[in-house]
């Protein structure tokens with residue numbers, strides 16, 4: 001589905017975030033109180049991220065387990081469109097296969113049109129301020145009407161139909177089976193007679209639109225669809241409230257749509273009877289299109305109003321489509337359609353077909369005249385990068401939806417043009433991979449379809465037509481206030497549990513930004529792509545959970561990423577890295593510089609720094625995230641040989657640092673710490689009170705105390721006052737006398753005097 005909340009919420013969140021920043025973090029160089037760190041390295045890197053171990057259905061390595069199973073739903077669907085009252089009357093023959101190890105005595109099905117009934121739960125949760133979901137207050141007789149459900153069986157060689165009892169609860173329908181459905185492959189056949197009147201606006205996913213040359217019907221959620229029965233929750237029966245999308249079973253579809261003869265019908269899958277529904281001329285053009293990389297017009301703008309552009313002698317026509325291994329099927333019908341098409345080249349050498357259907361209002365090269373070119377490019381791009389497109393056609397339909405995806409067909413805003421049309425087309429067809437090929441549970445985890453899709457869209461956008469619509473690299477520093485605003489729910493929240501205004505960020509932008517960071521800053525492009533491709537291949541036409549994704553990314557890349565998932569997906573943590581101080585070794589820039597940094601918020605990230613010296617030489621320092629595994633602050637030696645001009649944390653703004661003010665040290669504005677000259681303290685010391693000998697030496701600007709073999713651990717001391725040094729580990733302090741030939745060692749409340757030998 002199109003992300004239409006993002007732009008609106010951007011400014012409000014950004015401005016809101018700026019206020020917070022000003023309050024929480026005074027800029028470096030002021031006399032304000034030093035910020036205390038909220039970072040807890042034990043929380044960030046805690047073991048046992050996974051709340052359950054791998055099973056024989058979902059392996060610990062993130063792949064489907066040895067005993068993975070899923071059920072199958074095959075549909076034969078026939079429907080008639082009544083153009084006058086927007087009614088769809090249909091019959092469904094469902095063949096359901098129970099591959100689970102359980103007996104099943106009832107089925108749960110989705111009757112999603114019930115969202116548009118007046119007493120639906122989805123209507124009840126729409127705020128008075130309005131929503132993208134629901135039917136926008138249209139008064140009509142909405143909802144799925146189920147005339148009958150029959151079990152079809154063969155008895156004594158004859159087909160018999162027996163009424164089955166059923167109960168409808170909001171958008172779910174429970175069908176009681178006359179006898180249990182056997183585990184491990186038992187099948188049942190149901191015949192369901194249904195109808196509904198389509199809303200004009202169907203929760204931005206289906207509807208009816210008036211255009212100059214007739215209504216456009218874009219039909220989704222139109223037949224009773226099987227709920228998924230899986231090894232995670234059993235029956236997945238969350239109601240359709242509006243925000244949460246779908247979780248559906250795979251199967252083969254055979255679809256017959258009867259529409260007025262002046263209509264053109266497009267549908268998921270392949271049209272099997274073109275000779276019955278297109279003119280001889282149009283059939284020739286289809287053949288031409290199937291061999292052409294350039295868009296071929298099947299029915300032009302001029303032909304839409306020409307009666308000769310439709311087969312003569314009948315008031316209705318039946319359109320027959322087939323699609324295999326899909327989780328849903330949708331269609332569109334209109335007398336107003338201009339149709340064009342072009343060949344799609346797939347990596348294996350197979351071909352598919354890009355098709356667009358749109359009204360005259362949307363025509364022209366600056367608008368839908370390029371829709372087929374966009375469709376072809378997207379499908380080819382994603383097929384090359386991730387997984388080959390499996391369906392015989394990809395049809396882009398202009399409707400009154402912002403943008404919505406179905407297998408092999410999408411509905412995009414008929415008013416979209418230029419870059420917007422590219423973007424929505426690319427996004428909706430990107431969904432062919434998530435969730436159409438990789439069948440995750442959208443109703444619970446929107447980030448696994450919208451987020452993954454938004455991520456692959458960023459790559460496709462850069463590559464389209466030599467960068468025609470390429471955007472500037474994202475500034476994660478600027479986006480940080482928005483992406484990690486404390487008001488946000490974590491990404492892992494179900495879409496129905498998020499504020500509607502946050503969905504655009506949490507389901508689309510934030511997961512996508514996280515994957516970009518993981519790819520470009522943490523794993524590197526090749527390692528990331530290999531892991532992400534493996535996830536797609538492993539779970540193609542299956543039902544992965546979040547852990548299957550996390551585990552696959554870790555197992556294939558060979559990297560423990562628990563800290564990353566925890567900060568970005570499971571929690572809504574923030575990042576603030578800062579430079580605390582720098583000092584030259586022995587106050588001599590030729591000997592190198594000690595740079596101290598700090599992690600101030602709950603999120604850990606690797607550190608990238610740019611160091612510029614007085615002569616203008618620039619170098620980059622990269623520190624792995626492991627520096628934060630047991631530290632809140634970190635000091636390291638940079639082997640520069642001249643004075644430092646500036647040090648900048650994250651110079652490319654690739655991390656979501658909420659407080660850039662403390663990211664820069666500059667020689668003209670920031671303080672330079674004086675190193676204590678250690679020479680006079682160095683030497684060998686003994687004590688009369690205890691039989692211990694200690695040698696003090698200097699290592700990288702620190703005073704290092706080494707007891708004689710077997711007398712204790714080596715300790716590193718920092719200057720903490722006049723002639724006073726402390727060791728962070730062990731709580732040990734050294735206080736020298738004025739002439740620096742004696743020191744008192746304080747440890748666990750005891751004091752020992754040491755004298756230089």
Ligand SMILES: [Zn+2]
Pocket residue numbers: 001002003427428431450453
């Ligand atoms: Zn989407």
